[in-house]
Amino acid sequence: MSADRTAALPRPPAEKKRWTHQRTVGLVLLCLWAALGLAVLFFMIQAWDPAIFSRYAPRYMSGLWTTIRLVVLSVVLGALLSIPVAYARMSKNHVLSSLAYAYVYFFRGTPLLAQTFLVYYGLGSFRPELQAIGLWTFFREAWYCAVFAFTLNTAAYQAEILRGAIESVRRGQWEAAAALGLSKLQTLRKIIVPQAMIVALRPYGNEIILMIKGSAIVAIITVYDLMGETRRAYSQTFDFQTYIWAALIYLVIVELLRNLIDWIEGRITRHLKR
Numbered sequence: 001m002s003a004d005r006t007a008a009l010p011r012p013p014a015e016k017k018r019w020t021h022q023r024t025v026g027l028v029l030l031c032l033w034a035a036l037g038l039a040v041l042f043f044m045i046q047a048w049d050p051a052i053f054s055r056y057a058p059r060y061m062s063g064l065w066t067t068i069r070l071v072v073l074s075v076v077l078g079a080l081l082s083i084p085v086a087y088a089r090m091s092k093n094h095v096l097s098s099l100a101y102a103y104v105y106f107f108r109g110t111p112l113l114a115q116t117f118l119v120y121y122g123l124g125s126f127r128p129e130l131q132a133i134g135l136w137t138f139f140r141e142a143w144y145c146a147v148f149a150f151t152l153n154t155a156a157y158q159a160e161i162l163r164g165a166i167e168s169v170r171r172g173q174w175e176a177a178a179a180l181g182l183s184k185l186q187t188l189r190k191i192i193v194p195q196a197m198i199v200a201l202r203p204y205g206n207e208i209i210l211m212i213k214g215s216a217i218v219a220i221i222t223v224y225d226l227m228g229e230t231r232r233a234y235s236q237t238f239d240f241q242t243y244i245w246a247a248l249i250y251l252v253i254v255e256l257l258r259n260l261i262d263w264i265e266g267r268i269t270r271h272l273k274r
Contacts, residue, residue, distance in 0.1 A: 063229030078154035085159035107156035120145040165200035205261035
């Protein structure tokens with residue numbers, strides 16, 4: 001059959017999209033979410049009180065700064081601690097690997113809230129012993145206890161992220177580097193770590209986001225972070241929009257961080273897209 005005759009043949013009609021049960025449920029849920037968003041917006045417009053905003057906005061900013069400091073300190077210190085933990089997890093020494101496994105297992109398997117309580121309230125039971133070794137000055141402050149508990153928690157997660165990323169690099173990379181006469185440190189720094197960081201970027205970003213949202217629990221141990229200031233504002237005003245503002249601030253932070261991770265990933269993987 002010639003090309004002209006083929007072109008003259010009528011095309012089959014386009015298949016119409018059927019309204020399946022899943023599509024219907026999805027559309028209904030989307031409409032419900034939109035209605036909920038509009039209801040919240042309408043509530044905030046109706047309940048807007050400039051006096052409350054002008055009074056508590058500085059406190060919210062102070063609480064936000066406390067949250068940012070807590071997360072940044074915990075993540076940085078946790079990253080430093082995760083390096084030896086990840087090394088111990090990959091070690092052929094059974095004692096080291098067992099201790100590292102127990103550490104990771106405990107801090108990943110128990111709630112962050114319980115860990116914070118154990119540090120703040122549990123260590124307070126050992127005040128004489130801590131005073132004897134000069135650590136009571138540190139552990140009597142809720143802020144330091146929160147940083148300590150969060151650091152131990154995120155270090156366990158970051159150690160597993162780092163270990164998994166390093167082990168995802170094929171063994172042939174190590175063998176090729178050894179054939180070129182590179183030391184293990186040079187191989188790690190120039191070959192393994194750059195590839196591992198591409199794999200670990202998303203999990204690291206998720207961990208930071210989880211730490212931001214999990215930081216709200218420190219309000220329970222009298223640290224006035226963003227959620228602590230929100231609770232205090234609500235206890236004085238009984239205005240539900242104080243919690244809505246806090247939720248929106250957390251949402252903005254997470255969205256900014258998500259876009260930053262997307263940008264970093266685009267930068268470090270641009271050579272893979274060519």
